Amino acid sequence: MKVFSTKKDNYWASLSDIMTVLMVIFMFIAITFMRQVTADQEERNEILREYEETNIALYDALREEFEEDFAENRWHAELGEDLSIRFLNEDVLFEYDSVILRDEFQRILEQFFPRYIGILLDDRFQDKISEVRIEGHTDSVGSYMYNVDLSQRRTANVLSFLFYRNNSEYNNLSEEDQELMRYWFTTTGFSFGRTLDRSGEYTFLSDRPEDSGRSRRVEFRIVTKSEEVVNQMLRMLND
Numbered sequence: 001m002k003v004f005s006t007k008k009d010n011y012w013a014s015l016s017d018i019m020t021v022l023m024v025i026f027m028f029i030a031i032t033f034m035r036q037v038t039a040d041q042e043e044r045n046e047i048l049r050e051y052e053e054t055n056i057a058l059y060d061a062l063r064e065e066f067e068e069d070f071a072e073n074r075w076h077a078e079l080g081e082d083l084s085i086r087f088l089n090e091d092v093l094f095e096y097d098s099v100i101l102r103d104e105f106q107r108i109l110e111q112f113f114p115r116y117i118g119i120l121l122d123d124r125f126q127d128k129i130s131e132v133r134i135e136g137h138t139d140s141v142g143s144y145m146y147n148v149d150l151s152q153r154r155t156a157n158v159l160s161f162l163f164y165r166n167n168s169e170y171n172n173l174s175e176e177d178q179e180l181m182r183y184w185f186t187t188t189g190f191s192f193g194r195t196l197d198r199s200g201e202y203t204f205l206s207d208r209p210e211d212s213g214r215s216r217r218v219e220f221r222i223v224t225k226s227e228e229v230v231n232q233m234l235r236m237l238n239d
Contacts, residue, residue: 152189
């Protein structure tokens with residue numbers, strides 16, 4: 001006796017085959033997606049690792065070069081983990097309420113600047129640096145805007161001294177490196193927006209009393225390309 005498949009049997013057999021094919025397709029898609037996620041995560045980790053290693057290497061280079069000079073009886077300066085160098089001795093920076101650099105501060109800058117740009121121009125760091133910011137800070141005596149102007153003009157005079165004094169190391173650089181210096185170096189006057197407490201923390205964050213002596217300072221801060229790293233990470237997450 002012949003047995004014939006019904007249309008219903010053929011229907012379920014076809015549906016089962018389709019489901020099997022779809023499951024295989026979904027499995028391959030899932031595997032591909034997981035591999036891509038893993039690859040993207042590894043790339044993000046590599047970007048972050050490189051950024052962290054650059055900051056650590058810059059910090060170590062600055063510390064090794066200047067550690068002995070930071071002593072209070074020499075420059076009275078300190079190195080921050082944010083790659084800032086704070087010159088804290090108000091008695092050698094500027095005359096009171098003046099933008100004129102004291103002679104002693106000029107001598108310190110003459111010792112500091114050639115060694116500083118030597119680190120900046122190191123092949124390990126050149127393409128990792130976004131900006132070199134000279135920051136002026138005051139205490140909270142006087143009006144905010146008056147001190148904005150005072151701190152800004154002070155840092156402008158510091159930059160002018162570094163670049164355009166007689167026998168400046170800047171003048172001995174190649175045209176390409178001079179252009180890079182002009183691209184990197186900026187000046188900013190913060191007035192008393194970022195005063196410090198006795199431990200060197202920002203009073204805005206620590207909620208502790210201001211240390212006027214520490215607040216009156218000049219800082220050199222290296223800004224690495226962290227913003228570009230963040231943007232790159234965001235692009236990777238959105239892709």
